[in-house]
Amino acid sequence: MSQYQIAMVVGSLRQDSYNRKLAQALTKMAPPEFSFDFVEIGDLPLYNQDDDANQAEQVKRMKQQIAAAQGVIFVTPEYNRSIPGVLKNALDHGSRPYGQNVWAGKPAGVIGASMGAIGTALAQQHLRNIISYLDMPTLTAPEAYLKFDDNTVDADFQFTNAGTQKFVQGWVDAYVAWVKKIAG
Amino acid sequence: MSQYQIAMVVGSLRQDSYNRKLAQALTKMAPPEFSFDFVEIGDLPLYNQDDDANQAEQVKRMKQQIAAAQGVIFVTPEYNRSIPGVLKNALDHGSRPYGQNVWAGKPAGVIGASMGAIGTALAQQHLRNIISYLDMPTLTAPEAYLKFDDNTVDADFQFTNAGTQKFVQGWVDAYVAWVKKIAG
Amino acid sequence: MSQYQIAMVVGSLRQDSYNRKLAQALTKMAPPEFSFDFVEIGDLPLYNQDDDANQAEQVKRMKQQIAAAQGVIFVTPEYNRSIPGVLKNALDHGSRPYGQNVWAGKPAGVIGASMGAIGTALAQQHLRNIISYLDMPTLTAPEAYLKFDDNTVDADFQFTNAGTQKFVQGWVDAYVAWVKKIAG
């Protein structure tokens, strides 16, 4: 059994999402003491404070997955120079009701894939602001903005470019070390 | 018939939302040539790019309301140092599919109510980043971070404090002038 | 004599700065009723509130240049995911003493050159936050993040790539229209 379970939160709901492929690729690059749990956020209701006393089953399930994890990786596209609403909605649910913020203390990693040149830099900046407030110690360096197309990873989620493979392996190694330092 | 119809987008779904009360109060302070259309965002699905070619009826309705307006006011709380996921989800829907961004060119106002001291400054900063990218010319000054409790407005949505009434009236006047300048 | 004088503020002090070259290129693309005034910010002291009642001559000169302009273009690199300290220092000087913010009301354009892929997106985001607070109505679209090397512009500050020339001309045209709308 793995020592460190990492919750994987993907910001895009698109079936063939590049960010989901990137997340799959990351799971192949971690050491054996790490396992990964993909967190569904596409079935959550829109957050409404009136429901705080009576959270939906999907919200409870998501919060249990986060609570059970020793860390969280956010793999997200950029929508309109920020994170997708669907990802912010999941973050909002996990932080409530007041005093029951499930994200607190979980070591976080932030990474993202896009087709464009500017990549996901602005989304990641907003995300870092939010999860700092949510009390998640977050890996600082290296930043990882990955340019993706249909051939970036193969059917086994291996990067087809050796340089990209090496860069992402470096990111995973840094995140693994970060989790071990923070989670102890 | 009013010359300027303004779409009113409230970031909170809570029934007794302070931000909804603030939005109601704003509608009482505009000149007769302005009318307001409250935009429902609580019934939208979570945005999924796979649905771009087949947007839900609720999305089409929201986009029609925005398209018909000469300006948009965003009245929003701050959730976790950013805008609520529900509001970002609405912004994402309105911007898609690619090339059909319904927000473009609409003069925007940003305002918000909160109970706390820091107010909604950080939410408004992220929101301004997003709507600048969405090509919405946005009123710069005055910034408006309103501290609310149950007695801030009365049953007729009048501010009970004269200084607050005057400050908010100044904001509305500035927004009205901004819409006239931008929308022509 | 030109009808619209635009203050040009370059965020880099480097002698062969790509951003300075970009600024020079912009001046060649405006219509005849526009002229440009480059604002020196490299000789300003570090801002100290104790000097508010006795601003340095260089600060007074800069403020006079801004006051005399009908608009301001900021051409800036990104340093450490934000604007250079030298540019923020100039913005701080121009905003003080309290109540004598010289930037207020001037229509602004934001553009930048860099060597890297992510460009100046994060610097521009921080800059937009700051100048919104300083009450500068800012051109929203198109965003302009230009990738530069030694051959991007020639000795006459013409872009050597026709596509880039056309893109930047579009930005200048949009800024010109924005100044005319805001400054009247």
Added chain:
Amino acid sequence: MSQYQIAMVVGSLRQDSYNRKLAQALTKMAPPEFSFDFVEIGDLPLYNQDDDANQAEQVKRMKQQIAAAQGVIFVTPEYNRSIPGVLKNALDHGSRPYGQNVWAGKPAGVIGASMGAIGTALAQQHLRNIISYLDMPTLTAPEAYLKFDDNTVDADFQFTNAGTQKFVQGWVDAYVAWVKKIAG
């Protein structure tokens, strides 16, 4: 001799700066194994990349102070919804020349004093973006936005309000634990 030396960087040059007083107060609240070194940033030149190969003596001195420290506390006001230019200038100097970023790996704390209600929240958000890029693992919680006037601390830099004293002591305790975790 102290085990942990912390570099104290104050964002304001004003002689009677509230942020300097807050920094002094912090030094009284740390355990005996912590000592503090105030870093002068008011005598630095404006950063110019042309000087990278020949950094000024003041820059070398600042970089030596940071290099010798096991952590850095930034105590800063908010100027125009961001950090002061003077502080950004110091951060820029410490990050250059390329590959010689002296801030990297130093555990950071971010705190600030202001007179106003919104406090220093927006400055701290920009600062967190910057120092994350500079590879400084930063204390997430609690956030600390302190409202100051001339009576907030006494002549011995003790908080005159017991609740504030307790809150700030909690912040110092959290920062001390963070340094021990990160610096080992």
